[in-house]
Amino acid sequence: MRQRVCEVLVARAENPNMVFLTGDLGFMALEPLRDRLGDRFINCGVAEQNMISVAAAMAKEGLELWVYSIAPFCYARAFEQVRNDICLHNLPVRLLGNGGGYGYGVMGATHHAIEDYGVLLTLPGMRVYTPAYHDDISVVITQAGDGCEPCYIRLGRDERKIKLPVPAYAPWRRLSPGDGPVVITLGPLASSVQAALEDIGEPRPDLWLVSELPLTSNEVPASLAARIADAGCLCIIEEHVGHGGLGSMMCQWLVESQVRLRAFEHVHALGYPSALSGSQDYLRQQSGLDSDSIRNVILALTQS
Amino acid sequence: MLEMHYNNRVGHLGGNLSAIDAMLVIHHELMQPGDRFVLSKGHSAGAYYVTLWSLGKLSDADLRTFHKDGTMLSGHPPSRGIPEIEFATGSLGHGLSLAAGLAMAAKLRGQTHRIYCLTSDGEWQEGSTLEALIFAVHHKLSNLSIAVDHNGLQGFGSTAEVASMDPLDQRLAGFGVDLRRCDGHDLDALRQTLAPAGDGCPVVAILATRKGNGVLNFENKMESHYLPLTESQFAEAVAALKGSS
Numbered sequence: 001m002r003q004r005v006c007e008v009l010v011a012r013a014e015n016p017n018m019v020f021l022t023g024d025l026g027f028m029a030l031e032p033l034r035d036r037l038g039d040r041f042i043n044c045g046v047a048e049q050n051m052i053s054v055a056a057a058m059a060k061e062g063l064e065l066w067v068y069s070i071a072p073f074c075y076a077r078a079f080e081q082v083r084n085d086i087c088l089h090n091l092p093v094r095l096l097g098n099g100g101g102y103g104y105g106v107m108g109a110t111h112h113a114i115e116d117y118g119v120l121l122t123l124p125g126m127r128v129y130t131p132a133y134h135d136d137i138s139v140v141i142t143q144a145g146d147g148c149e150p151c152y153i154r155l156g157r158d159e160r161k162i163k164l165p166v167p168a169y170a171p172w173r174r175l176s177p178g179d180g181p182v183v184i185t186l187g188p189l190a191s192s193v194q195a196a197l198e199d200i201g202e203p204r205p206d207l208w209l210v211s212e213l214p215l216t217s218n219e220v221p222a223s224l225a226a227r228i229a230d231a232g233c234l235c236i237i238e239e240h241v242g243h244g245g246l247g248s249m250m251c252q253w254l255v256e257s258q259v260r261l262r263a264f265e266h267v268h269a270l271g272y273p274s275a276l277s278g279s280q281d282y283l284r285q286q287s288g289l290d291s292d293s294i295r296n297v298i299l300a301l302t303q304s
Numbered sequence: 305m306l307e308m309h310y311n312n313r314v315g316h317l318g319g320n321l322s323a324i325d326a327m328l329v330i331h332h333e334l335m336q337p338g339d340r341f342v343l344s345k346g347h348s349a350g351a352y353y354v355t356l357w358s359l360g361k362l363s364d365a366d367l368r369t370f371h372k373d374g375t376m377l378s379g380h381p382p383s384r385g386i387p388e389i390e391f392a393t394g395s396l397g398h399g400l401s402l403a404a405g406l407a408m409a410a411k412l413r414g415q416t417h418r419i420y421c422l423t424s425d426g427e428w429q430e431g432s433t434l435e436a437l438i439f440a441v442h443h444k445l446s447n448l449s450i451a452v453d454h455n456g457l458q459g460f461g462s463t464a465e466v467a468s469m470d471p472l473d474q475r476l477a478g479f480g481v482d483l484r485r486c487d488g489h490d491l492d493a494l495r496q497t498l499a500p501a502g503d504g505c506p507v508v509a510i511l512a513t514r515k516g517n518g519v520l521n522f523e524n525k526m527e528s529h530y531l532p533l534t535e536s537q538f539a540e541a542v543a544a545l546k547g548s549s
Contacts, residue, residue: 057405
């Protein structure tokens with residue numbers, strides 16, 4: 001997705017107010033943007049706290065600010081700067097966090113972002129985008145760039161094995177209809193979930209994808225709400241810790257909407273159950289976010 | 305400012321008294337239309353509010369609300385409600401980066417206005433303040449003037465005892481700034497020190513100040529960081545001010 005972000009931002013760079021800050025990252029990816037923006041591309045060095053505050057001040061001056069780093073370095077390292085300098089002032093700074101979830105795999109836990117949107121959505125005015133596909137990037141960048149609120153864009157890699165067409169970008173998308181349990185997922189994990197459920201048989205799960213948070217920014221579609229109520233069973237699958245993630249948000253929605261379920265499953269990142277590290281796929285497996293585990297959860301839910 | 309703090313039983317007066325001379329000179333004599341000021345040591349908000357009052361931007365009635373329920377004038381500068389206040393500060397280590405961002409924006413746009421930033425001395429223990437200085441020097445932000453209220457006392461000890469950066473001027477000069485020094489309570493020295501813009505780099509002016517300046521039995525004392533004035537200290541301070549006017 002990072003290459004696509006670069007292409008879209010290069011096209012957007014004709015806006016003379018656009019400024020891009022990086023925390024010394026983007027080698028062999030962002031060079032075209034650097035060359036296009038010239039002095040409006042600023043490598044702030046290994047100093048993320050300063051970078052975030054500088055971005056806030058430049059945004060206050062009316063410039064269009066984009067900030068890029070490996071995800072945890074821009075939301076966790078500089079959390080107080082995001083909180084005080086960006087969000088308290090409601091400044092439109094766009095945080096581009098590369099490597100959502102376990103995206104940096106065997107690089108280690110310090111590089112993972114498994115609590116990113118849960119943490120960020122505690123801040124006033126913050127909006128989160130979780131694009132799932134390469135094709136989503138253009139719309140997400142345009143929407144974030146034209147918006148007037150702080151936002152975080154969680155980047156990963158398009159996980160489609162074959163680049164089949166996907167539904168056009170929308171905050172909520174139905175990936176495959178079905179009469180079975182409702183399944184909601186988020187981000188690039190959607191492709192793996194879709195593959196896991198491909199030949200699961202009848203009744204097929206009703207698979208949905210959400211790409212913008214908080215839920216209050218884009219209400220749960222009426223058709224989805226009706227399906228959840230009708231099915232009576234719901235499964236949330238996300239590469240994020242259980243606390244504060246989509247599962248928690250949907251639980252609150254269920255209570256507030258007075259929807260009663262007979263079964264609920266939340267498949268989420270478990271952190272680091274063992275001392276062993278590995279690829280993103282390995283770490284997902286440790287959390288039950290691999291295809292076989294997901295399939296088994298849905299099968300059990302179908303039979304419940 | 306004494307009345308504001310005394311009547312409302314507010315502490316933090318020491319750092320306000322060490323900073324107010326610089327704030328008044330910067331706002332009344334140095335800042336031109338378009339220039340900007342960032343109070344990085346947000347705990348000197350009282351002095352900032354009084355400075356804005358002296359410019360006619362806040363009223364007597366506004367000042368009387370200081371620290372009270374429903375006030376705009378919180379203990380540290382607010383993010384909304386007072387147009388002259390650029391940023392909510394108070395957590396140390398943010399203001400210099402914010403000022404550097406304003407200076408960088410001006411530089412990119414070819415604008416000539418200047419940015420003034422007032423920091424504390426203890427604040428240089430914050431890594432983010434050093435990050436900001438590296439950034440400002442690297443980008444040759446000569447439109448940025450940083451005044452350091454060097455009163456030598458911080459929250460729970462002297463800066464020398466807690467985490468010494470002494471000699472602060474030499475340490476900061478090593479970053480490649482236009483380093484200046486002056487008595488932070490000598491108004492003429494403040495004017496002359498802070499008026500010229502940097503020569504190809506940001507200015508850092510170390511202001512030798514006294515915490516609790518002008519209040520007998522309060523000056524240069526740790527108590528002045530947190531504790532409000534006693535009745536006798538307030539009476540003595542007012543008498544001293546009247547005597548010197």
